[in-house]
Amino acid sequence: xxxxxxxxxxxxxxxxxxxxxxxxxxxxxxxxxxxxxxxxxxxxxxxxxxxxxxxxxxxxxxxxxxxxxxxxxxxxxxxxxxxxxxxxxxxxxxxxxxxxxxxxxxxxxxxxxxxxxxxxxxxxxxxxxxxxxxxxxxxxxxxxxxxxxxxxxxxxxxxxxxxxxxxxxxxxxxxxxxxxxxxxxxxxxxxxxxxxxxxxxxxxxxxxxxxxxxxxxxxxxxxxxxxxxxxxxxxxxxxxxxxxxxxxxxxxxxxxxxxxxxxxxxxxxxxxxxxxxxxxxxxxxxxxxxxxxxxxxxxxxxxxxxxxxxxxxxxxxxxxxxxxxxxxxxxxxxxxxxxxxxxxxxxxxxxxxxxxxxxxxxxxxxxxxxxxxxxxxxxxxxxxxxxxxxxxxxxxxxxxxxxxxxxxxxxxxxxxxxxxxxxxxxxxxxxxxxxxxxxxxxxxxxxxxxxxxxxxxxxxxxxxxxxxxxxxxxxxxxxxxxxxxxxxxxxxxxxxxxxxxxxxxxxxxxxxxxxxxxxxxxxxxxxxxxxxxxxxxxxxxxxxxxxxxxxxxxxxxxxxxxxxxxxxxxxxxxxxxxxxxxxxxxxxxxxxxxxxxxxxxxxxxxxxxxxxxxxxxxxxxxxxxxxxxxxxxxxxxxxxxxxxxxxxxxxxxxxxxxxxxxxxxxxxxxxxxxxxxxxxxxxxxxxxxxxxxxxxxxxxxxxxxxxxxxxxxxxxxxxx
Numbered sequence: 001x002x003x004x005x006x007x008x009x010x011x012x013x014x015x016x017x018x019x020x021x022x023x024x025x026x027x028x029x030x031x032x033x034x035x036x037x038x039x040x041x042x043x044x045x046x047x048x049x050x051x052x053x054x055x056x057x058x059x060x061x062x063x064x065x066x067x068x069x070x071x072x073x074x075x076x077x078x079x080x081x082x083x084x085x086x087x088x089x090x091x092x093x094x095x096x097x098x099x100x101x102x103x104x105x106x107x108x109x110x111x112x113x114x115x116x117x118x119x120x121x122x123x124x125x126x127x128x129x130x131x132x133x134x135x136x137x138x139x140x141x142x143x144x145x146x147x148x149x150x151x152x153x154x155x156x157x158x159x160x161x162x163x164x165x166x167x168x169x170x171x172x173x174x175x176x177x178x179x180x181x182x183x184x185x186x187x188x189x190x191x192x193x194x195x196x197x198x199x200x201x202x203x204x205x206x207x208x209x210x211x212x213x214x215x216x217x218x219x220x221x222x223x224x225x226x227x228x229x230x231x232x233x234x235x236x237x238x239x240x241x242x243x244x245x246x247x248x249x250x251x252x253x254x255x256x257x258x259x260x261x262x263x264x265x266x267x268x269x270x271x272x273x274x275x276x277x278x279x280x281x282x283x284x285x286x287x288x289x290x291x292x293x294x295x296x297x298x299x300x301x302x303x304x305x306x307x308x309x310x311x312x313x314x315x316x317x318x319x320x321x322x323x324x325x326x327x328x329x330x331x332x333x334x335x336x337x338x339x340x341x342x343x344x345x346x347x348x349x350x351x352x353x354x355x356x357x358x359x360x361x362x363x364x365x366x367x368x369x370x371x372x373x374x375x376x377x378x379x380x381x382x383x384x385x386x387x388x389x390x391x392x393x394x395x396x397x398x399x400x401x402x403x404x405x406x407x408x409x410x411x412x413x414x415x416x417x418x419x420x421x422x423x424x425x426x427x428x429x430x431x432x433x434x435x436x437x438x439x440x441x442x443x444x445x446x447x448x449x450x451x452x453x454x455x456x457x458x459x460x461x462x463x464x465x466x467x468x469x470x471x472x473x474x475x476x477x478x479x480x481x482x483x484x485x486x487x488x489x490x491x492x493x494x495x496x497x498x499x500x501x502x503x504x505x506x507x508x509x510x511x512x513x514x515x516x517x518x519x520x521x522x523x524x525x526x527x528x529x530x531x532x533x534x535x536x537x538x539x540x541x542x543x544x545x546x547x548x549x550x551x552x553x554x555x556x557x558x559x560x561x562x563x564x565x566x567x568x569x570x571x572x573x574x575x576x577x578x579x580x581x582x583x584x585x586x587x588x589x590x591x592x593x594x595x596x597x598x599x600x601x602x603x604x605x606x607x608x609x610x611x612x613x614x615x616x617x618x619x620x621x622x623x624x625x626x627x628x629x630x631x632x633x634x635x636x637x638x639x640x641x642x643x644x645x646x647x648x649x650x651x652x653x654x655x656x657x658x659x660x661x662x663x664x665x666x667x668x669x670x671x672x673x674x675x676x677x678x679x680x681x682x683x684x685x686x687x688x689x690x691x692x693x694x695x696x697x698x699x700x701x702x703x704x705x706x707x708x709x710x711x712x713x714x715x716x717x718x719x720x
Contacts, residue, residue, distance in 0.1 A: 004065045005179035007036075007133075008213035009141065010051070010058035011187075012173030012196055018054070018266035020151045022230050024168065025052025029059035031147050035140030036061065039131045040068030051217070051228040053269050056196070058228065060216060064178060068130030075101070080113060080120040094122070101126075133178055138185045141176075145187055158189035165189060173197065180212040198224020199269050201320055226269040234265040237317055240273035241301055244315050248275060251306035254315055257295060264299050268319040276300075276333050277313045282340045288444050289343040289434060296438075297339055298332070346434040347448075354453045355446065355463075358428040365430060370500045371547060374427050377492065380543040385423040385488035387539035388531070389416050392484060395530035415458075418481045422462035425450065426485060429463075443467040462486075469519050476523055483523055490516040491540040498555045499541075499548025517562040524588040532586035533559065560584065567595065575718055576602070582714035590662075597664035598713045606675040607718065613678045614709055615716035617702045620687055627696075629703040635693055636701075640684040644677040645701060652708045664712045671709055678705070 009032060016024060029050035036042035042064050051058035077083060083094035090098070090108040098107050101124060112123040150168040157164045165188050176183040176192035185192045195207040202225040210219055220226045227233040238261070241254040264271075282290060287310035294300040294314055301315040316332045318325070363375030371377065393412045396402045402411050429435045429446035447464025451457075458481045465477035466485040477483045493516050497503070504513050524531060537552045560581055567577045572595050580594045601607055621627050636642045651670055658667040687702065689695045709715055 004063040006213040007061045007064040007137070007183075008058065008175060008177045008210070008216050009061075009137070010056055010173070010175040010196055010216070011145075011171055012056050012175070013167075013171045014169040015054050016052075016057070016169055016266070017151055018263045020149070020168075021052050021054070021266035022262060023149055025050045025057050025230055027147065027149050028052075028057045028144050029061075031144040032059050032140050033061055035143050036064060036136060039136040039139070040071070041065050041131060041133055041136045050230070052230045052266075053226055053228055053233070054267060055269070056228065058175075058216065060213060064133065065130075066133050066178065068136065070130050071128045073126050073128045074112070075124045075126070077111070077122040077124055080122055083111075083122045084108075098124070134184050137176060137183050141185055141187050160189070163189060175210060177210060177213040177216075196220070196224070198226050199319075202270065227271075230265060233268070233271060234261060237261065237265055237268075237271045237273065240271060240317075241315055244273045244275050245303060248303065248313060252303045252311055252313070253306075254301040255291065255295070255304055257301075260295050260299065260301070264301075264317045267299065268317055270319065270321065272318045272321040272325075274316045274318055274325050274329050274332070275313060276316050276329050276336070278333060278336055278340055280312045282344060283310065283312060285340070285344045285347050286445070286448050288441055289347065289438065290340060292438050292440060293339045293343055294336060296440075298336055300332070300336065342437070343434070346432075346437060350432040350434050350445070350449060351452050355425045355428040355449050355455075356453070358431050359424060361431040362427055368496070368500075370502075371496050371544075374430060378424060378427055380496075381426070381485070381488045381492050382420060382423040383543040384492055384540045385419050385484050386416070388487055388491075388536060389419040389484045391531055391535060391539070392480065392529060396480070399530060415481060418456060418458045418462065419484050421455065422459045422466065422481055422485045423488060425455075425459070426463050426466045426489065458482075469522055471515070472518070476526060483527060483529065487520060487523055487536065488540075490519050491536060492543070494520070494555055494558075495537065495540040495551070496544060496548060498551035498558070499544060501549075501551075503558075513558070514562060517559045518566060520559065521563050521566065521588055525591065526589075528589040530587070530589075533588060534586055556584070563588065563591070567591070572599075579713040579715060579717035582717055583710065590664075593662065593664050594712050597668050598715075598718070600665045601668040601672070601715070602718055604669065604672050606672040609675050609679060610672065610709070611715050611718040613675075613682065614706070614714075615719040616682065617706050618714075618716045621699065621703060621706060624699050627699045627703045629707050630700045631704060632693075632697050632700075635697040637694070638685045640677070640680040641698060641701060644674075644681045644705070647674055647677045648701075648704055648708065652704075655708060656711070659711050668712055674705070674709075 011028070029048050033042060033046065033048040037044070037046065042061055045063055047062045049060040051060070077097055078093065083091055083097075085091055090105060094108060095105055098104065103124070107124070110125075112125055113120050114123055115121070145167070148168065152168075153166045154169060155164055155166050156170045167188055171188045171190060173196055174185070174187060174190040174192045175194060175196050176185050177194055182192055182194055194210045196210060197203070198206060198208050198220060203223065204225065205223040208219055208224045210216055217228050220228045227236060245252050245254050290310055291302050294302050299317070301317070303311045303313045303315065305311055314336075316329070318328050320328065322328065359375070359378070362378055363373050365374040367374045367377045393402065393415055397408045397412060402408060426443070426446060429442055429449060432445060432449070434445050435442045443464050443466060447460045450460035450463050458479055461478055462482035462485045465479075465482035466489050468474055468477050468482075468486060477486045493511060494513060497511050497513055502511065504511075509515075520536075523529065524533070533556065534552075537555060541548075541550055541552060564577050564581055568574060576595055576598050579598050580591060585591055585594065631645060633645060636645055651673060655667045655670040658664075658670060685698065687695070687698045689698065
């Protein structure tokens with residue numbers, strides 16, 4: 001068999017969609033490798049390198065065979081009783097089958113007999129020639145093009161003037177090299193060759209004639225002025241961005257934005273980073289506005305100072321490298337200036353009206369056809385925030401977590417006033433010019449305009465923060481007023497959408513209900529808020545009047561499911577999470593302590609036996625129905641049940657005291673001493689005695705045990 005060589009396949013196309021480029025390149029290469037491997041042309045030792053630039057998708061695959069190895073094929077024909085007559089000669093049915101397989105009657109003698117458990121069956125054994133690379137690559141290439149995850153398909157006409165094809169962008173070239181030899185394949189109306197195109201303006205050679213598969217990246221770089229690898233191009237941009245920032249000096253750094261970096265990498269073939277600037281007067285506009293317009297509209301990298309403040313300089317990643325870059329720099333500075341001027345105009349105009357004066361406009365903005373306008377929504381958020389605020393501030397005051405140097409009632413009144421103002425004004429920036437142009441700035445601009453209106457910082461911060469956390473890892477609202485309004489806003493969305501049956505599906509969640517649920521979880525847990533989940537849901541539902549059905553139970557299940565997933569991602573086992581969440585804990589801030597206690601308990605030598613016993617107790621009580629946790633000592637007859645009763649009387653009060661003090665680990669470890677009396681009880685005592693009073697008393701004893709053991713978690717879930 002001829003030795004393997006490396007393979008290079010490239011599709012040269014018009015500019016590909018930048019946000020999808022990396023995914024397209026990886027998928028193209030991966031499907032080619034999978035298909036060649038399936039045909040025996042590539043092996044497990046073959047390595048695949050994906051290339052993706054604005055105008056090409058390519059794959060380099062090592063150790064590809066010119067022809068796959070021959071394969072032995074064993075084909076089931078028919079039972080012996082059907083294929084052979086009484087004299088052992090082939091029947092007409094067998095002869096017909098052999099003819100169809102390209103064999104003659106003489107092959108009948110060589111057929112293999114195998115008993116399949118029911119009868120003897122005839123098998124025809126032959127050797128299938130391995131696939132040639134040309135035919136195997138053609139199949140792989142067709143599959144790779146068909147399976148490409150194209151965000152939006154284009155239909156275009158081929159050069160013959162009659163045929164048309166569907167693809168992500170019009171394709172103009174196909175390269176297929178096995179070593180130095182062209183593999184004859186065709187796709188999208190193109191025939192394979194060895195020529196590709198380099199940079200539109202800076203290629204040293206056009207076209208670039210590839211010597212062999214291994215010279216692809218080097219020739220494109222040297223002759224075509226193209227960095228073909230997405231990863232290498234991205235790394236080069238990162239290097240140049242940092243080098244340019246270092247050259248500017250003063251501790252400035254380019255803004256970090258992975259999505260922007262990926263998009264720019266997909267827009268250039270050979271990056272060249274240049275430093276530009278704009279007039280410092282624009283810095284009077286909130287930096288979020290300037291940063292967003294530079295990133296979203298121009299794909300620029302703003303420069304921040306050491307304190308994270310925007311400077312008047314920014315970086316451009318150009319696709320050309322002229323000797324004198326001044327024209328490119330001036331062009332980009334000229335282009336960005338109107339964008340910044342628009343932002344300044346919107347900011348100046350918006351500040352001419354107060355947020356309070358915009359509240360009425362929200363009544364004209366539709367939120368949802370079943371849930372009314374944004375104005376109606378604001379009133380619901382206000383009502384929910386009022387209920388949550390009352391719960392929270394009273395609980396914090398009781399825990400002395402509100403400033404005790406002032407009158408508690410005065411502080412609570414102030415905070416409740418701030419909550420109501422923030423809830424009333426939180427959505428008003430939706431009708432400002434700035435947010436109309438840049439919806440991503442909702443909340444942020446509300447905070448700036450609240451400061452401009454002279455509102456307290458607590459209100460301004462709450463307006464800015466009420467959307468937080470916006471994404472995984474995002475910061476939480478910075479004060480209690482913001483937490484209350486953020487909780488109210490997210491609960492209004494969750495309760496409303498569940499109440500009208502608008503639930504997320506496997507791949508669709510248009511109202512971001514999963515993110516809202518995780519936001520509620522994070523705020524309750526990470527800020528240690530003394531709020532019960534059921535009380536929050538109950539407080540949110542009345543705000544809707546008769547617009548919705550009560551879906552509180554379904555919503556609670558949804559939130560606990562999100563919590564379970566989040567905890568598993570944090571490294572807790574499914575058993576640990578299941579044990580704690582089976583009790584539906586109301587204070588989510590305490591869940592991590594409960595999990596830690598369960599983990600410590602599970603490490604004890606007594607844990608497996610107690611978990612198994614707990615499971616047994618759970619099953620007994622489930623069958624018994626309603627059982628009262630009451631024990632009459634005078635009805636205890638067996639020594640084992642007397643010993644268990646004594647142990648419970650001795651250790652349960654201590655465990656309960658530890659539980660109430662928040663020492664969940666200590667509580668479970670105290671109860672671990674019950675293993676011996678529990679084991680003895682099940683060995684020596686018949687729980688379901690025929691005598692009714694004995695049976696009820698023993699069930700009451702087990703109910704007492706069950707209640708004591710399962711305050712932290714359902715320990716039966718730890719049983720194997």
